[in-house]
Amino acid sequence: MAFIFITGSTDGLGRAAAQALIWQEHRVVLHARSQHRAATLADLSPRSAGIVVGDLGSAAETRAVADQVNAIGRMDAVIHNAGIYTVPNRSPTPEGHASVLAVNTLAPYMLTALIERPRRLIYLSSGMHRGGTGPLNDIDWTERRWDTTRAYSESKLYVAALALAVARLWPEVLSHAVDPGWVPTRMGGAGAPDDLEEGHRTQTWLATSDDPAANVSGGYWYHRKRQEPAAQASDPSFQDELMAKLAETTGVTLF
Template sequence: MPRILITGSTDGLGRAAALSLLEDGHEVVVHARTEGRLTAADDLIGSGARSVIGNLANLDEVHDLARQANAIGVMDAVIHNAGVINGPVLAVNVVAPYLLTAALDRPGRLIYLSSSMHRGGSPDLTGADWGGDDGRHSYSDSKLFVTALMAAVAERWEGTIAHAVDPGWVPTRMGGPSASDDLRLGHVTQAWLAVSDDPEALTTGRYWHHQRVETPHPAVYDTGFQEQLLEELAEHTGVGLPTRGR
């Protein structure tokens, strides 16, 4: 059965996706920020999930997280679920998915969590504080950037399927109690994309909402913006995106 790594899987949508995939008989690798946070996934681990630990805001810990995951084996899919709405949004929402994409042994599928709010983001990387929180770039910017990262990977890596998913505004810890979308649907699309043999799920480079393809911000498919983003992330992390395929 496919092996799926899900970042940020101790609560919210990540946990829901992990539980769903475990119940369907898939091999799941859950991720927690710290050893203490991992206790929230004890039931998942008791049901057969493996685990990795690392703070996604810390480059050294992201490197170590990749080493832990590679030691388990090649992932068939990675769901880049973890995210923050305040604080180091670029570090967690963009840099960590980029570095894990570059450092993990090549998975067959990559699913990046986006947001409808990415459409309010600006494709302006000027003064980006990739490792901190200077307030210059917003959550919306970070989700635009990670959606463009998805498109860049889809364009450049033949044989790897990459998608971005808007899970909706759901009442998780990050979404808050006022969120109006159905929590039960929030994890379904990314879990489906990780394992489905549906031809739609196997067509790379798409932006999804509730198992329907939507049109993202025009900058997502702008190859010039993609190149600039990859260059800045490579400079910040010291790790370039390997050439695989195209």
């Protein structure tokens, strides 16, 4: 039985992963963006190991989430599932894309640094990370014109590089990036072609399995098969440059 924290577990892939792990009798700590969203976990909360609340678009609330998790206890695994494609009810703007960066990249980075180090870390990336090549001097989109697809792709490139940097620099931790596919969630849309059930199986497997394949760190996965990520994600020089930029942006040092 493992102790597992899952960000963004009120719906979609995060909720599906939480349900599967609870059914397997693991101790799962749930996460909701707000108290209002936490109410949607009423059916899972009695069987969970707790619920933490905080908006990962806010640095202060991300710190509070880390504090809440640490107060519950040391996790065996953390699944960094929470993510957004655009900011709801807001036209695409550099400010909106900075929020995408905050949720998809800065929050996983900060939580990795601030939560007591678990044995396993799983980060949700996307196949779209391959279109994310971009200048690290403008990761928060303060200088560029808006481009929703590019901003999302960049954020997912960064989180894939984060996962692989952790694997390289923390050899005692199993760290992986996962492409869950384009699945029919609130973000993916009802017409998404991939299977929702298949979309969460890789991360739950990586969080708990004794399978030798799941116990070799530094993988980029799609439906329980290792794939080759974008070259930048695997490049130690890019990883180091990105980690320095994220430390500068957040004021939190990971390595």
